[in-house]
Amino acid sequence: MTTMNMVQALNAALAEEMERDDRVIVLGEDVGRDGGVFRVTEGLFDRFGPERVVDTPLAESLIVGMATGMAMAGLRPVAEIQFMGFSYLAMSMLISHTARMRNRTRGTLTAPMVMRMPYGAGVKALEHHSESTEALYVQIPGLKVVVPATPREAKGLLLASIRDPDPVIFLEPTRSYRLFKEEVEDGADALPLGRARTVKEGDDLTVVGWGAMMPLIQEAVDAAEGEGTSCEVIDLRTLSPMDSATVVSSVRRTGRAVVVQEAPMTCGVAAELVARINEQALLSLEAPVERVTAPDITVPLPRGEKWYYITPDRIYNAIRRTASF
Amino acid sequence: MLTEEFDPLEGKQLRILDERGEVIAPELEPALGPEVLTNAYRTMVLARVADEKAVVLQRQGRLGAYPPNRGQEAASLGPAMAMGPDDWLVWSFRELSALLWRGLPLEKYLLAWMGHEEGNRYEGGLRITPPAIPVGSQYAYAAGLAYASRYRHEQAVTFAYTGDGGTSEGDFHESVNAAGVFRLPMVMVIQNNQWAISVPRSRQTASPTLAQKACAYGIPGIQVDGNDLLAMYAAAAEARERAMRGDGPTLIEAYTYRLGDHTTSDDARKYRLEAELKEWEPRDPLIRLRAYLISKGFLDEPRDLKVWEEARRLTEEAVTAAEAVPAPTLEEVFAYTYADMPPSLAEQLDRLRRELGGQR
Numbered sequence A: 001m002t003t004m005n006m007v008q009a010l011n012a013a014l015a016e017e018m019e020r021d022d023r024v025i026v027l028g029e030d031v032g033r034d035g036g037v038f039r040v041t042e043g044l045f046d047r048f049g050p051e052r053v054v055d056t057p058l059a060e061s062l063i064v065g066m067a068t069g070m071a072m073a074g075l076r077p078v079a080e081i082q083f084m085g086f087s088y089l090a091m092s093m094l095i096s097h098t099a100r101m102r103n104r105t106r107g108t109l110t111a112p113m114v115m116r117m118p119y120g121a122g123v124k125a126l127e128h129h130s131e132s133t134e135a136l137y138v139q140i141p142g143l144k145v146v147v148p149a150t151p152r153e154a155k156g157l158l159l160a161s162i163r164d165p166d167p168v169i170f171l172e173p174t175r176s177y178r179l180f181k182e183e184v185e186d187g188a189d190a191l192p193l194g195r196a197r198t199v200k201e202g203d204d205l206t207v208v209g210w211g212a213m214m215p216l217i218q219e220a221v222d223a224a225e226g227e228g229t230s231c232e233v234i235d236l237r238t239l240s241p242m243d244s245a246t247v248v249s250s251v252r253r254t255g256r257a258v259v260v261q262e263a264p265m266t267c268g269v270a271a272e273l274v275a276r277i278n279e280q281a282l283l284s285l286e287a288p289v290e291r292v293t294a295p296d297i298t299v300p301l302p303r304g305e306k307w308y309y310i311t312p313d314r315i316y317n318a319i320r321r322t323a324s325f
Numbered sequence B: 001m002l003t004e005e006f007d008p009l010e011g012k013q014l015r016i017l018d019e020r021g022e023v024i025a026p027e028l029e030p031a032l033g034p035e036v037l038t039n040a041y042r043t044m045v046l047a048r049v050a051d052e053k054a055v056v057l058q059r060q061g062r063l064g065a066y067p068p069n070r071g072q073e074a075a076s077l078g079p080a081m082a083m084g085p086d087d088w089l090v091w092s093f094r095e096l097s098a099l100l101w102r103g104l105p106l107e108k109y110l111l112a113w114m115g116h117e118e119g120n121r122y123e124g125g126l127r128i129t130p131p132a133i134p135v136g137s138q139y140a141y142a143a144g145l146a147y148a149s150r151y152r153h154e155q156a157v158t159f160a161y162t163g164d165g166g167t168s169e170g171d172f173h174e175s176v177n178a179a180g181v182f183r184l185p186m187v188m189v190i191q192n193n194q195w196a197i198s199v200p201r202s203r204q205t206a207s208p209t210l211a212q213k214a215c216a217y218g219i220p221g222i223q224v225d226g227n228d229l230l231a232m233y234a235a236a237a238e239a240r241e242r243a244m245r246g247d248g249p250t251l252i253e254a255y256t257y258r259l260g261d262h263t264t265s266d267d268a269r270k271y272r273l274e275a276e277l278k279e280w281e282p283r284d285p286l287i288r289l290r291a292y293l294i295s296k297g298f299l300d301e302p303r304d305l306k307v308w309e310e311a312r313r314l315t316e317e318a319v320t321a322a323e324a325v326p327a328p329t330l331e332e333v334f335a336y337t338y339a340d341m342p343p344s345l346a347e348q349l350d351r352l353r354r355e356l357g358g359q360r
Helices: A006-020 A044-048 A060-072 A084-098 A134-138 A151-163 A213-226 A244-254 A269-284 A302-307 A312-323 B034-059 B073-081 B096-101 B106-113 B138-151 B170-181 B229-244 B274-283 B285-296 B301-323 B330-335 B343-356
Strands: A002-004 A024-028 A053-055 A076-080 A114-119 A144-146 A168-173 A182-184 A197-200 A205-209 A231-235 A238-240 A257-264 A290-294 B088-090 B158-163 B186-192 B221-225 B250-255
Touching: A002 A006, A006 A024, A006 A044, A006 A151, A006 A168, A006 A182, A024 A060, A044 A053, A060 A076, A060 A084, A060 B138, A060 B170, A076 A151, A084 A114, A084 B138, A084 B170, A114 A151, A134 A144, A134 A168, A134 A238, A134 A269, A144 A151, A151 A168, A151 A182, A197 A213, A205 A213, A205 A244, A205 A312, A213 A231, A213 A257, A213 A312, A231 A244, A244 A257, A244 A269, A257 A269, A257 A312, A269 A290, A290 A312, B034 B073, B034 B096, B034 B106, B034 B285, B034 B301, B073 B096, B073 B158, B073 B186, B073 B229, B073 B250, B073 B285, B088 B138, B096 B106, B106 B301, B138 B158, B138 B170, B138 B186, B170 B186, B186 B229, B221 B229, B229 B250, B229 B285, B274 B285, B330 B343
Parallel strands: A024 A053, A024 A076, A076 A114, A114 A168, A144 A168, A205 A231, A205 A257, A257 A290, B088 B158, B158 B186, B186 B250, B221 B250
Antiparallel strands: A002 A182, A144 A238, A197 A231
């Protein structure tokens, strides 16, 4: 056991997996000597050399395309996109080739790669560095979309993503990179993809979120529970394929739910989750399912970010409204 | 070195055969034996016959929108003839002769254009990627394939094709650039057929040639008469050797012409002068190769007739086989989205199965 933050946990996952499997190659901008702008790949260049820790030209479509080709040839590339706001340049590659390679060749060529990137606001970053556009990726059949919430989760889910036979979009909450530490097992096992995690059990209401929202949810839930509302907290972990079964079975029991999403409201992952709750748990519902999301506006620059970013208060108020409906 | 002798910046173009099939550069004539050359001719004839058949099938509603290859058989085949056993063929969508040379069954090719993913199930470990319709994008994964080959110390070079239109795409530039940076074992072929649907080559770039794009990326480039099979082979063979030596990629511009429409949905008469077509028709790569083979004594009229007969028979057989493949089942259209079907997708399949009843 070692106590580490999320950056260290991700670094440990990469190092352990590269040690274990020489098919794993890391590529991206500044991932080599610099160790990545957030230091997730720190030390890998010295340890595994320039053939396996590859500084690429500054070209996102190329990075994802090259990773796709490497994966088609049997390697297990992990491509880093420096910020989610720069990932759209690779969108065509992902949609046109990576995501559909298995289907269009009936499984004779596949693209088992990981596209890692930091996402999310709340860190007073430059423009284009605060995006949370996970729903764009969830819309693409053939991709998996994974978002860890804690250091331990980050390590286990990244290991699973690298080993997964399908391409995985791995979204790392920038705000949680160094927010807190926890005990992480050396040589940890991979965690399952496609399965939500019940963070804590409760009876009165279900709160669902993922990634950077989890610490905020925890804060809100602590306040609500202090007032006697017992909350079940679920970390969705994998946005695609979505484990709605865990959420639905919880809501069938609690009868109430709040879904928290950092991204803008319309057609977000929360909307899909609410639709599934309505389809499968309507008769158990005691209250409308509430969403706590960002508004449908461009992420404000740091001085206006306070109006945009989800606060524990907003989540707490949604819990109160839903619990007392 | 051909790439030095035929510097695109000096406006030079590699040619070995003239339009009548006569050798104009004997010192460059590759030593390909009669067997290889007649096989190449057979492949080009089969590509021509199958291609024309595909257009007919489209008109009859038996095949979907189809991009004809006519006129580009040598540009596509020459590089393929230079490939080694473990090389990757990354094609775009107008490289039928290269596919046939590398062993892709014709029925698979036709089946894919008939609208069935089974046509892209290339079996037997064929190192051929599926068609890439977003032009230029295939160069990026080609770079990844090449990187992987070198990483694993394979004796393998990646051959990647695109068209003149593809050279305007960002992915083309990002990939050629990266191929240079990483000195990847790649041979990159641009089939410059002068037209990207209705937009002429002059609208893709102000550069006098496409081959000279290589200069900016620090790699060798060469413009080749794309209708001259020997020249295309020679340029590609030299490029492959360079890649195998560890000296990196080469960009080859095949200067050719699309004798047909862009696809069966297009009518080139709307934007292309008849005179231009008439000018190119006598430069047909088949005419040239046939004349060369006859002059070499590798082919005569009766044998030529047999080649065409054989091509027609093989095409008919392939059409029959492709048309015999049943449409995919509902389960099959779901089955290859992920390695293991996620529960949420299995639920969607169940629901659709119920909604669509017993429909086959």
